Amino acid sequence: MANTQYPESYYAASANAVPPRPVLQDDVETDVCVIGAGYTGLSSALFLLENGFRVTVLEAAKVGFGASGRNGGQIVNSYSRDIDVIERTVGPKQAQLLGEMAFEGGRIIRERVARYNIQCDLKDGGVFAALSAKQMGHLESQKRLWERFGHTQLELMDQRRIREVVGCDQYVGGMLDMSGGHIHPLNLALGEAAAVESLGGTIYEQSPAVRIERGANPVVHTPQGKVRARFIIVAGNAYLGNLVPELAAKSMPCGTQVITTEPLGDELAKALLPQDYCVEDCNYLLDYYRLTADKRLIFGGGVVYGARDPANIEAIIRPKMLKAFPQLKDVKIDYAWTGNFLLTLSRLPQVGRLGDNIYYSQGCSGHGVTYTHLAGKVLAEALRGQAERFDAFADLPHYPFPGGQLLRTPFAALGAWYYGLRDKFGM
Known part of the structure; x- marks a missing residue:
C-alpha cells in the first residue's frame, strides 16, 4: 500500500x-x-x-x-471570471445571487479560524497591482462592480500610494482589499x-x-x-x-510554481511589504507574492498546462521575483515546488x-x-x-475543451500565449 x-x-x-x-x-x-x-x-x-x-x-x-x-496562501475575493462576465453569460437574476456570494468565502475562513482556534498566520489585506494604465482602468471598473454587490472595503491607490505598501517601482497604481489577506494554507x-x-x-x-x-x-x-x-x-x-x-x-489539471526565499530579516521584509499585505498583479498570467510569518518571501506564478512538473522551478520563477525586487539578487531560495489546480474552459x-x-x-x-x-x-x-x-x-453553462482531452493542453497553452503577449505589450 x-x-x-x-x-x-x-x-x-x-x-x-x-x-x-x-x-x-x-x-x-x-x-x-x-x-x-x-x-x-x-x-x-x-x-x-x-x-x-x-x-x-x-x-x-x-x-x-x-x-x-x-497554493500561494492568498485570500482573494470573487471568482476567476468576475461578476460582470457572469452577468453577461447568464443574466442579471442569476448573477445577482452569485454576486452576493462572491465575498462570502473569506468571511467563512475567518469564522472558521476564530471558532476553532486555527493557527494559520492569518493576516488582513490584499493588493491588486496594475502594471499599465489599462490595468488601472480595469481596477477602477472592478471597484465599482464589487461595490454594486455590497463589497466596500476597497481603496484605489495611485502610484505614490501603492509604493507605500509595495516596495516595487513597476506598478502605476492598484487596489487594496482589506477583506483580502493571506494564510499558511x-x-x-x-x-x-x-x-x-x-x-x-x-x-x-x-x-x-x-x-x-x-x-x-x-x-x-x-x-x-x-x-x-x-x-x-x-x-x-x-x-x-x-x-x-x-x-x-470538461476540465484540465494545470500546474503553478512557487518559490520561497531564506528568511529576509525584519528590515528587508519591511522594505518589500511594509504593511505585510499580499500582492498579485493584473496580468493574465499573473505573479503573486507575500511574506511568511518568519519573514520569507513566497513568490509564485506561471502555468504549466497539463500539470507536468517543470525540471527547474527556480529557473522559471526567480527571474520574475527579481524583476519585481532586484534587491533580492543574492538571496537564497530555500524551497521550490509545484501544485495543480483545475481549469475549466469558462x-x-x-x-x-x-x-x-x-x-x-x-x-x-x-x-x-x-x-x-x-x-x-x-x-x-x-x-x-x-x-x-x-x-x-x-x-x-460549461463546455468540453475543443479537440477533447487530446488537444485541450495545446489549445489552452495557445490561448495563454496570446494573452501573455497582450500583457507584455499592454494591449
Missing part, C-alpha cells in the same frame, strides 16, 4: 504537528462520504457536521496534499481537519477512492475498504483522476449532481482558496434541501 507524503515545500516544512490518521480497512456506513480532504471536502464536512450529519472523509494521500496545501487545512474530527467526523488518509458504486445507496470503494452512504460529495478537483469520467471531460467553477445523491464541485481555475470554502457551505445546503444557491452555480 502506497504511503504518499507531502511534497517538499515551505508549507510542509513548517506545518503544525498533527496526529496520524488511519487507513480505511473496514466497511463503514455514514450519511455523507466526502472524497478529498482539501478545502472543498473539509468545508463541506464541517458544515454538514454542524448540521447533524454523520460524515466520513476519504483522502488518497494526506489532508491538504493537493492545491489546498500548496496547509495549516488552515490541518486546522479544519482537526475541527471536523472534534465534531465527530472521521478522516481516513492513504485511502483513495478507486470506484464509486452508484445507486440508491451508493458505495465508495478503496483498496482495503468501502463506505456506504446516503450521499457522496466528490471534492478531488485536480487530483481526482478519472474516478468520475464525466467530470474529467474559468468558472463546475457544480452539480450526478443522479440523486452524488454531488460535486470542481474547477476553481486558480481562484480556489475562498471559493472552496463557499462551495462547502453551498453543497451542505443542497444536501439539507436548500438548493437555491447550489442551483445558481449548477446552472452555469
